[in-house]
Amino acid sequence: MMERNERSERGGKGKGNVQRGTWTAEEDIKLVSYVKAHGDKKWRELPAKSGLNRCGRSCRLRWLNYLRPGIKRGNISEDEEHLIIRLHNLLGNRWSIIAGRIPGRTDNEIKNHWNTHLSKRSLSIDDLNRKQTHSSDNVSALPPAQTAPGSSTEPPVSTPAEQARDSWSSWILENAVSELDTEQFFSFLPVSDSVGTDFGLDLDFGFPCHDSKFEVYRECLDPQIGGEAFESEDLEQLLDFQAKLLDTE
């Protein structure tokens, strides 16, 4: 696809003669060299000091979504799509948190991809499960999102992943944390290097994989799913547990 720099001059000059619209290659170079020298903070004063005729917010956006090192460009893989769908099922439109779990992708990119591709397909966790069950015998499906823990229809625990999930679930139930919100919970999880293996597409190992944690979180703590509010204050204990968990892994 043609670079946008070669296309429109959208917006033209904005308020106070500040340049708007598509960034040029020269502007990109100025921004990158400035950020490399001075860091990616103080966006307000960045334009004046870097010689850019842009507002600070525009500079920040350009850096974060396009110029920052480590940004993946190009097609979003099927694994990444699955991950986006799962996380969106859990978190809703919290794009920055979702992006934080998908290395190299920005919230803007994920949001765009969702709005233009995935939302139209309106895939659910169940759809994903069916797809994955058919595609690989070695891949465990997530339970339906609405399944409550301990319900009478719950199948017997058998696989190591399921046992691990159960133990994680029990621990949370026993050491429930009232202050725990979604963001804190996800901050416990290490960012994955490899989406396919790190995010539970292969669940056949003996410790709670991330998807299990997500699901337990959803079942136990997400009020929209009917999770109960917990009366506890022991966030430290959960952090300790996480540290042990990561050591074991």
Add this chain to the structure above:
DNA sequence: AATCAGTGCAACCGCCGGTCT
């Protein structure tokens, strides 16, 4: 070849919460 509608995505905008003065 021309026109039109749909699509993809970079960029902008308004709002909000945290920090500083």
Add this chain to the structure above:
DNA sequence: GAGACCGGCGGTTGCACTGAT
């Protein structure tokens, strides 16, 4: 404590591209 400032977030816009007619 109050107001100003700033960074971050999610929603929306606008335009080039693409395919259908």
